[in-house]
Amino acid sequence: MAYTLRVEAAQAVGSVPILQAMGVRLVDVRPGFAAAELPPEPNVNHFGVTYAGSLFSVAEMLGGVLCLATFDLEPGGELDGCVPIVKESTIRFRRPAVGVVRAEASLPDAEVTRIRRDALATGKAEFVLEARLTDAHGEVVSTAIGTYQLRIMSA
Amino acid sequence: MAYTLRVEAAQAVGSVPILQAMGVRLVDVRPGFAAAELPPEPNVNHFGVTYAGSLFSVAEMLGGVLCLATFDLEPGGELDGCVPIVKESTIRFRRPAVGVVRAEASLPDAEVTRIRRDALATGKAEFVLEARLTDAHGEVVSTAIGTYQLRIMSA
Numbered sequence: 001m002a003y004t005l006r007v008e009a010a011q012a013v014g015s016v017p018i019l020q021a022m023g024v025r026l027v028d029v030r031p032g033f034a035a036a037e038l039p040p041e042p043n044v045n046h047f048g049v050t051y052a053g054s055l056f057s058v059a060e061m062l063g064g065v066l067c068l069a070t071f072d073l074e075p076g077g078e079l080d081g082c083v084p085i086v087k088e089s090t091i092r093f094r095r096p097a098v099g100v101v102r103a104e105a106s107l108p109d110a111e112v113t114r115i116r117r118d119a120l121a122t123g124k125a126e127f128v129l130e131a132r133l134t135d136a137h138g139e140v141v142s143t144a145i146g147t148y149q150l151r152i153m154s155a
Numbered sequence: 156m157a158y159t160l161r162v163e164a165a166q167a168v169g170s171v172p173i174l175q176a177m178g179v180r181l182v183d184v185r186p187g188f189a190a191a192e193l194p195p196e197p198n199v200n201h202f203g204v205t206y207a208g209s210l211f212s213v214a215e216m217l218g219g220v221l222c223l224a225t226f227d228l229e230p231g232g233e234l235d236g237c238v239p240i241v242k243e244s245t246i247r248f249r250r251p252a253v254g255v256v257r258a259e260a261s262l263p264d265a266e267v268t269r270i271r272r273d274a275l276a277t278g279k280a281e282f283v284l285e286a287r288l289t290d291a292h293g294e295v296v297s298t299a300i301g302t303y304q305l306r307i308m309s310a
Contacts, residue, residue: 016206017197021176042172047308051171052215052241057208086207090245153202 019061022054026065027102032112034066035104050097050141059131059144060089062105066129067150070112071119079119083153087126089146097133097141105131115150124151174216177209181220182257187267189221190259205252205296214286214299215244217260221284222305225267226274234274238308242281244301252288252296260286270305279306 013019013026013036022043028035036058043054067073067084074080107115111127118125126149133142168174168181168191177198183190191213198209222228222239229235262270266282273280281304288297 015201017199018173018177018206018209021197022173042176044172046170047238051173051212052244053208053212054173056211056215056244057206060207060211083202086248088245088247089207089211090243092243093241 013061013065016061019057022057024058024061028104029065029069031070032066032109033104033106034062034069035102036062036065038101038103040099047096048098050101052091052093055093055097055101055103055133055142056089056091056144058101058103059091059105059133059142060086060146062103062131063129063146063148066105066107067148070107071116071150079116079150081152082119082123082150085149085151087147087149089144091142091144093142095139095141097135099136101133101135101141103131103133105129119150124149168216168220171216174212177212179213179216183259184220184224186225187221187264188259188261189217189224190257191217191220193256193258195254202251203253205256207246207248210248210252210256210288210297211244211246211299213256213258214246214260214288214297215241215301217258217286218284218301218303221260221262222303225262226271226305234271234305236307237274237278237305240304240306242302242304244299246297246299248297250294250296252290254291256288256290256296258286258288260284274305279304 023039025037038058043050045051064084072078115125129146131144178194180192193213198205200206219239227233270280284301286299
């Protein structure tokens with residue numbers, strides 16, 4: 001498996017202590033795609049399955065990671081100063097999650113182009129990202145649909 | 156302020172290690188009502204505001220805590236064997252959350268009566284709970300709407 005981890009994406013996880021505490025681990029990050037894994041411990045709830053809030057977190061953070069891997073947000077880059085913000089998210093818990101959970105999300109090329117164009121033109125671009133969470137058997141345990149904005153951060 | 160903490164409700168938080176790691180603290184729990192607080196650390200993200208996943212978690216867990224404080228789920232109780240399960244949740248992030256966040260949710264008496272009746276009759280009752288998250292100034296930072304089930308847990 002190819003591990004393409006942009007430094008900024010890895011730092012984004014590392015800079016949120018509670019994501020580190022969950023053990024969230026980026027496993028495949030490249031332009032238009034992000035995947036992460038969530039281990040059972042310390043995310044297991046009192047029913048012995050992965051806690052809803054941890055499932056939400058590993059799904060939600062993909063939006064930020066994907067932006068960092070897809071758009072040139074670095075100092076001096078064409079979208080320097082833009083940051084990804086989550087506006088709203090709906091998560092559906094489809095079945096109990098046991099073991100390591102993998103979350104992944106992608107943006108089609110045309111959507112990447114549209115977001116980049118909107119952000120360059122107006123300093124703001126909204127997009128919707130669907131994250132799919134699966135267990136070790138490939139069964140979908142949750143799906144999450146997040147609405148994000150990539151926008152110039154006000155000082 | 157009156158602190159009415161049912162032992163089972165406190166145990167529900169204590170039995171999910173990641174909620175403990177977030178520092179989630181029940182502050183007012185009684186039949187039909189639950190409130191909890193979330194401290195900034197270790198929930199602050201790379202923008203210096205409270206991370207979305209932690210806001211989600213403190214909102215979501217109110218559903219379980221409220222059930223434990225409202226219905227008689229204890230061994231030998233009238234709803235012994237029933238557990239609260241979250242099916243779906245939508246959270247809207249309205250403004251950046253800074254400082255201690257308070258989350259609260261309530262169920263009207265008529266809804267408590269309806270849920271109890273449905274659970275007794277069919278072993279399953281669905282309900283919707285809105286959680287309101289406010290900062291130290293009382294400003295709403297997020298709102299979350301969760302769909303829960305109180306149902307007999309299969310062995």
